[in-house]
C-alpha cells in the first residue's frame with residue numbers, strides 16, 4: 001500500500017497540492033482525473049520519488065518512500081514524454097536491458113515480445129529514431145513488463161493511434177488482472193478507461209475532491225429530469241436547463257424504491273456517465289461555488 005499523509009507542495013509559493021491524504025491499495029486500478037495544470041503529474045512524480053521537495057509523508061509498505069530502496073524497484077512511472085535525454089541514443093534492446101537492471105521483476109522476454117509481435121517495432125532501432133507515438137508505446141511496454149507493484153501511467157494514450165490504443169488497453173487489462181498489482185492512470189480521455197478502473201480520484205484546486213469506487217459511482221450517480229420547477233431533495237452536484245426542462249446531476253445513495261417514487265411523481269431518471277460526472281464535479285460546481 002502507498003499511504004499519503006498531509007501532502008502539500010507548492011511551486012514558487014503557488015500551492016499545487018494542499019494537505020492530501022490518500023491510501024492506494026493493492027489490486028486496484030485508479031483513474032486520476034483533473035483539469036490541465038491541476039497537479040496530476042506533480043502528484044504522480046512525488047509518488048514515484050522524482051519530486052522530493054514536498055511537505056507531508058508518503059510511505060510504501062509502511063516505510064517512507066524517500067528512504068526506501070524498495071520503492072524505487074517496485075513503483076514504476078510511465079511518462080508520455082518522448083524525451084529520454086542522453087538515453088535516446090540507445091537502441092530499444094539496450095534500453096530494455098537497462099530497465100531490467102532497475103526493476104527487479106522486469107520481464108525482458110515479455111517486453112521484447114510486446115515490442116516485436118504486438119507492436120511490430122524493431123528492437124535494434126534507436127529510441128530517437130522512433131515516431132512520437134512509437135516512443136510512447138516503448139515507454140508503455142517498459143511499464144507493462146516492469147512487473148512493479150505500483151505502475152503509474154501518466155496520460156498513456158497520448159499520441160497513440162486508435163489501433164495502438166486498443167492494443168495497449170488489451171495488454172494492460174491482461175497484465176493488471178492481478179490482485180497484487182496496482183495501476184494509477186492519469187488521463188483526459190475518461191470514456192476510454194472507464195471500463196478498466198476500479199476507483200476514481202478527482203483532483204481539483206490542489207485537493208482530492210472525489211475518491212470512491214466505480215461500484216459506488218455506478219450506484220450513486222444518476223440524472224434526474226423534470227419539467228416542473230420542483231427540485232428533488234438530493235445531493236445535486238450540477239444542474240442545467242433545457243427549454244422548460246430541468247436536468248439535475250445527482251450523487252446520492254437512493255434506493256430503487258425511492259427512484260420508482262420519483263418516476264411516478266413525473267421525474268425521469270437516467271444514467272450519468274463518468275465523463276459528464278467529472279465535468280459537473282470540476283466545472284459546474286466550480287462556477288456555482290464562485291457565484
Ligand SMILES: Nc1ncnc2c1ncn2[C@@H]1O[C@H](COP(=O)(O)OP(=O)(O)OP(=O)(O)O)[C@@H](O)[C@H]1O
Nearest residue numbers: 011012016034035036037038039040041042043188
Ligand atoms: N518545474 C516547474 N516549475 C514551476 N511550476 C511548475 C513546474 N512543473 C509544473 N508546474 C506547475 O504546476 C502546476 C501543475 O502541473 P502538472 O504538470 O502537475 O499538472 P497536470 O495536472 O499534470 O496538467 P496536464 O493535465 O496539463 O498535464 C501547473 O500550474 C504547472 O504550470
